[in-house]
Amino acid sequence: MTDLMPAAGELGPPGAQAWRMFFRNRAAVFGLVMLIVIIVMTVLGPLLYTQDPSDIIARPLQGPGSEDVPRLGTDYLGRDVLAGVINGGSASLTVALVAVLLIVVIGVTIGALAGFYGGWIDNALMRFTELFQVLPALLFAMVIVALFEPTSMTVAAAIGLAAWPQTARLTRAEFLRLKNLEFVKAARAIGASDFRIIWRVIFPNALPPLIVAITLVMGAAILFEAGLAFLGLGDPNTVSWGQMIGLNRRDFLNAWWTVTFPGLAIFATVLSFSLIGDGLQDAFNPKLRGR
Amino acid sequence: MEPLLSVRDLTVTFGSFTAVEGVSFDLHPGSMLAVVGESGSGKSVTALSIMRLVDLGTRGRIESGEILFRTPDGVVDLVAEPEERMRAIRGNQISMIFQEPLTSLNPVYPVGDQVAEAVILHQGLSRREAAARVLEMFRLVRIPEPDKRMSQYPHEMSGGMRQRVMIAMALSCDPKVLIADEPTTALDVTIQAQILGLMRELREETGAAVLIITHDMGVVAEVADEVVVMNRAKVVEQGSVFELFDAPREDYTRALLASVPRLGSMAGKAKPAPFDLVEYNR
Numbered sequence: 001m002t003d004l005m006p007a008a009g010e011l012g013p014p015g016a017q018a019w020r021m022f023f024r025n026r027a028a029v030f031g032l033v034m035l036i037v038i039i040v041m042t043v044l045g046p047l048l049y050t051q052d053p054s055d056i057i058a059r060p061l062q063g064p065g066s067e068d069v070p071r072l073g074t075d076y077l078g079r080d081v082l083a084g085v086i087n088g089g090s091a092s093l094t095v096a097l098v099a100v101l102l103i104v105v106i107g108v109t110i111g112a113l114a115g116f117y118g119g120w121i122d123n124a125l126m127r128f129t130e131l132f133q134v135l136p137a138l139l140f141a142m143v144i145v146a147l148f149e150p151t152s153m154t155v156a157a158a159i160g161l162a163a164w165p166q167t168a169r170l171t172r173a174e175f176l177r178l179k180n181l182e183f184v185k186a187a188r189a190i191g192a193s194d195f196r197i198i199w200r201v202i203f204p205n206a207l208p209p210l211i212v213a214i215t216l217v218m219g220a221a222i223l224f225e226a227g228l229a230f231l232g233l234g235d236p237n238t239v240s241w242g243q244m245i246g247l248n249r250r251d252f253l254n255a256w257w258t259v260t261f262p263g264l265a266i267f268a269t270v271l272s273f274s275l276i277g278d279g280l281q282d283a284f285n286p287k288l289r290g291r
Numbered sequence: 292m293e294p295l296l297s298v299r300d301l302t303v304t305f306g307s308f309t310a311v312e313g314v315s316f317d318l319h320p321g322s323m324l325a326v327v328g329e330s331g332s333g334k335s336v337t338a339l340s341i342m343r344l345v346d347l348g349t350r351g352r353i354e355s356g357e358i359l360f361r362t363p364d365g366v367v368d369l370v371a372e373p374e375e376r377m378r379a380i381r382g383n384q385i386s387m388i389f390q391e392p393l394t395s396l397n398p399v400y401p402v403g404d405q406v407a408e409a410v411i412l413h414q415g416l417s418r419r420e421a422a423a424r425v426l427e428m429f430r431l432v433r434i435p436e437p438d439k440r441m442s443q444y445p446h447e448m449s450g451g452m453r454q455r456v457m458i459a460m461a462l463s464c465d466p467k468v469l470i471a472d473e474p475t476t477a478l479d480v481t482i483q484a485q486i487l488g489l490m491r492e493l494r495e496e497t498g499a500a501v502l503i504i505t506h507d508m509g510v511v512a513e514v515a516d517e518v519v520v521m522n523r524a525k526v527v528e529q530g531s532v533f534e535l536f537d538a539p540r541e542d543y544t545r546a547l548l549a550s551v552p553r554l555g556s557m558a559g560k561a562k563p564a565p566f567d568l569v570e571y572n573r
Contacts (some may be wrong), residue, residue, distance in 0.1 A: 181394055182391050182395040183394060183397045185389065185395075187408075188381070189382060189386065189389075190382030190409040190412065190413075190460065191379060191383060191413060192408070193378060205397070205398065205399055
C-alpha cells in the first residue's frame with residue numbers, strides 16, 4: 001500500500017467502495033441510465049402509446065414523417081414501426097432475463113461443485129461442460145427451438161442451455177482460487193458443513209467477477225434472442241426486435257426505417273449492458289482502471 | 292493424571308511422502324504443550340490431523356495410529372470418528388487458531404457475525420443471544436470498544452486485533468482443547484508478546500488445554516509446560532520445558548536452542564556470519 005491509496009480503515013465494506021467507483025465511471029453511468037430508459041420504455045411505453053403493433057394502420061413501407069404515418073413509418077405489411085419497437089423490448093428482455101437465470105443456476109451450481117470438490121467430481125462435471133461447449137451455440141439453440149414449440153420460454157431455455165458453460169468455468173476457477181484460503185480452512189475448523197462453506201463462505205467471495213460476467217452474458221443473451229428471432233425461430237405470436245428485422249429484411253434497401261429502429265434498440269440495449277459490465281469490472285478490480 | 296488428548300503412533304502421508312511418522316504425545320487438561328520444529332518437520336500436519344483436516348484440498352491421509360480424545364461420554368478415537376461427529380467436535384470441543392490472522396477471516400462479513408457463526412452452529416443460540424455471547428468473548432480477549440468492533444470488517448482491523456478475533460472465535464464454544472498453529476508468526480514482536488500473554492491468561496480463565504505449534508524457541512520458553520521437538524516427520528525429544536532447556540538430550544534440540552540469536556551476540560562483527568548447515572541423523 002502506498003500513500004496514494006487510502007488507508008484500509010477509511011473505505012467501509014468492499015461493496016460500498018465498488019459502488020462509489022462505479023458511479024465515478026461516466027461510461028458506466030451512461031450505460032445504466034440508458035438501460036433504465038429502455039426498461040421504462042418497455043414497461044410504460046405500451047400504456048402510453050397504445051397502438052397495437054400487429055394492427056395494419058396504413059399503406060406498407062411508408063417512411064417516417066409521411067402524411068398519414070407521422071411517426072417511424074410502417075413495415076412491409078403496413079404495421080406501425082414505433083409500436084413494434086416499443087412492444088418488442090419486453091419479449092427480448094424477458095427471454096434474456098430467463099435465459100440468464102438459467103445460465104446462472106446451472107453454471108454456478110456445476111462450477112461451484114466442480115471447483116470445490118475437485119478430483120473425479122471435477123473431472124466428470126468439466127467433461128460434461130465441455131460437451132456443451134464444443135457444440136456450436138447458435139446451431140444447438142436452433143435445434144432445440146426447432147424441436148419444440150417456439151414459445152418465449154423454449155427460446156429462453158435454448159439460450160440458457162447453449163450458453164451456461166462459460167459461467168460454470170468462471171465459477172470453478174474462482175472456487176479453485178478461494179477454496180484453499182485460510183478463512184475456508186478456518187470455517188471448516190469451526191465445524192461448518194460443505195454446503196455452508198460453498199454457499200455462505202466461498203460464494204460471496206466469488207461474486208464480483210460473476211456479477212461482471214453475468215451482466216455481459218445478459219447483453220449476449222439479448223443478441224442471441226435477436227439472432228434466433230431474425231432467423232424466424234422466435235415466438236411468431238409476439239413482436240420482438242430481432243423478428244422485426246428478420247421479417248423486413250427484403251425491403252431494407254428501400255425502406256431503411258423498418259430495420260434501423262429495431263436495430264438501434266438492440267444496439268442500445270446490448271451496449272448498455274456492456275458499459276455496465278465494464279464499469280463493474282473496473283469497480284471490482286481497481287488495478288484495471290485507467291486502461 | 293489422565294491425558295485429555297492422546298496421540299498414539301500417528302502416521303500421515305501425502306501420496307508417497309510421509310509427513311508425520313509414528314508421532315506420540317499426551318496433552319493433559321489445563322496444560323500448554325508446544326510442538327517445535329523447523330519448516331516441513333510435520334508439526335502443522337500433526338495439528339491438522341487432530342482436527343482431521345489433513346485431506347483438505349490435498350492428498351493427505353492418516354495412514355495409521357490413533358488420536359484418543361476424552362469426552363464426557365467416554366474416550367473417542369478421532370481417526371475413526373464419522374465425518375458428521377467430527378463436525379460437531381470441531382470448533383466446539385477442539386478448536387483451532389491459524390497462522391495468518393490477515394487471511395483467516397472472511398473479508399465479506401463483519402467480524403462479529405463470523406464469531407457468532409460458531410455459537411449458532413454448535414449451541415443453537417438465536418442471533419440475539421449469539422451477539423451477546425460475541426460481545427462477552429470480545430471483552431474476554433481484551434478487544435477495546437467491543438460493541439463497535441463487532442460490526443467492522445476484517446480489513447478495518449490490525450493484525451493483532453484480527454488474531455484476537457480468531458481467538459475469540461476459537462474460544463466461543465468453551466473448547467476443551469485449543470490448537471494454535473503458529474499464532475504469533477505473522478505478528479510483530481510487541482503484538483506477539485501481547486497475544487502470548489493473552490493466551491496464557493485465557494488458559495487460566497477457561498481451563499482449556501492448549502497445543503501450540505511454533506518454530507520459535509522464545510515462544511516455547513515463554514508459555515509452554517511441555518515440549519515436543521519434531522524433525523523430519525518424527526519426534527526427536529519430548530519432556531517438560533525445564534528439562535528440555537536445562538539439559539537437552541539430543542543434538543538437534545541443542546542446535547534448535549542455539550539457533551536463537553542473543554542480544555549482543557553480533558557485537559564486534561561486521562556482518563552476519565554464515566553458520567554451518569545442521570544435519571541431524573538419528
